[in-house]
């Protein structure tokens with residue numbers, strides 16, 4: 001019988017054998033994974049646990065919060081604030097950054113998260129997830145300097161770890177520390193994440209696209225052209241039929257793309273022209289963009305590599321095109337030519 005490898009063992013090997021991550025980062029990822037296990041329990045309780053429905057509050061983006069958005073946010077903060085690995089956290093559900101209180105040991109990392117992605121799917125029992133990104137606190141004055149929002153405004157290419165946990169038929173954590181993408185499935189009997197796939201690769205070509213088609217009339221010409229060509233199928237310029245999937249949980253759509261390829265798009269559209277996109281750069285597009293690149297795919301906003309975008313603010317939005325490399329390159333070329 002082959003021995004199963006837990007997330008903890010995988011991370012210890014990344015640290016000790018391969019020297020890819022320092023011990024503090026390993027411990028930080030383990031705490032995030034523990035928090036995700038806790039969130040998974042709440043998600044599974046559903047109607048039994050009084051966790052469904054609206055929280056009755058709005059977040060900083062003016063979106064109505066679900067009870068689970070708030071619960072997941074609290075779980076992540078409580079699990080991480082006393083561990084000693086973090087200087088501060090930022091979340092989709094909090095307007096400003098959360099600086100680790102000085103009664104707890106201070107660390108060198110910054111953690112960003114979308115505590116519950118795909119909130120519109122909570123009540124209908126469709127996959128949702130937690131997305132996270134880890135940056136290093138910039139060395140702009142030593143460990144004693146107070147951390148500020150400005151410290152978070154780093155390009156995605158500076159991430160030191162990123163991942164998501166999807167709460168679906170299985171609870172699965174997908175992670176990169178910059179050396180490929182690994183997947184861990186939660187073994188509920190053992191209570192631990194077990195390595196179930198390493199070195200995930202996204203095929204360069206695909207016949208599957210993911211976009212919210214109801215926004216078609218609002219799209220810009222390059223996106224419209226790309227989708228029109230897909231819809232024309234084998235009779236059109238692409239010479240092949242395409243399939244469409246849209247879960248409306250970015251975690252679930254990206255997970256499918258990591259497992260079997262595809263392209264995901266949430267582009268800029270004319271409804272709110274001053275808004276660059278719907279999705280958030282720092283805790284949705286950056287971690288997902290890095291995972292996809294680490295699996296051999298690509299991620300752009302139509303013109304720029306997502307990971308090269310310099311954020312101007314914490315909750316910055318961005319247009320997102322990611323997945324199978326040849327398709328992303330094609331849509332990007334439609335924008336730039």
Ligand SMILES: O=P(O)(O)OC[C@H]1O[C@](O)(COP(=O)(O)O)[C@@H](O)[C@@H]1O
Pocket residue numbers: 063092114116117118119120212248249250251266
């Ligand atoms: O409802 P729409 O417009 O299809 O948008 C779906 C997209 O919005 C999101 O739900 C936004 O994330 P949140 O649920 O964290 O706000 C993505 O996960 C998803 O891809």
Ligand SMILES: [Mg+2]
Pocket residue numbers: 114116117118250284
């Ligand atoms: Mg989200």
Ligand SMILES: [Mg+2]
Pocket residue numbers: 069092114115116117118119
């Ligand atoms: Mg969310």
